[in-house]
Amino acid sequence: VTYISQLGTISGTASFDMREDASGVKIKIKRLSDNYWWVTNDWVSGENENSITWYSIGTSSSVWRYFPSPNVGLTASTSYQIYLNVIDQAGNQQGVLMKKYFWCDTTNPATEIKYPIDNGETTGLPTLSGTASDNLSGVSEVKIKIQDDYGTDGGKSWNGSAWDTNDNWVTAGLGYNAGLGVSTWTYKYAGPPDLNEWYWITSKGYDGAAPIN
Secondary structure (H helix, E strand, O other): EEEOOOOOOOOEEOOEOOOOEEEOOEEEEEEEOOOOEHHHOOEEEEOHHHHHHEEEOOOOOOEEEEOOOOOOOOOOOOEEEEEEEEOOOOOOOOOEEEEEEEEOOOOHHHHHHEEEOOOOOOOOOOOOEEEOOOOOOEEEEEEEEEEEEOOOOOOEOOOOOOOOOOOOOOEEEEEOOOOOOEEEEEEEEEOOOOOOOEEEEEEEHHHHHHOOO
């Protein structure tokens, strides 16, 4: 299953002898929640020839592309299907209608820091941990920032091997807690030096949609 947050360029390939006029490739987009079709700039009921958009590409390339204008209006947490058919220069149609199924996912994932607790204490070389969740495409990555705002390195953050003044985010390891039904993340701070002051820890998650939420 493919998850996307917005539908940009639609592209694919076809054989080199595809018809070179505007009937060479035809595409239509269906919203599966109500079986509506995208026509020009809105969703309409019923399948008809007006719901088929035709695209023209030259025979010099086997790659075709379509740039929707205006952008196709997608509804979050809804599934869609793209239908594709191709006609060659002899007028033969593709034997099997190709279909591409995808979901629209525009919801940001959520992360939570479980250890250390807010205003809590840790060892000098702690393993930081927490949870992450996403309602549709799932969590693909979690990053955290460890920032020293109080001590000798005030204003610096950890880049994975040293403290510096950049806005550093390090990648945490991902797991899954079946009992909670959520993804988990951990990050082992290995120093040097040991943590011995007060620090801020911030987490953020990324999902599996494209572009990423």
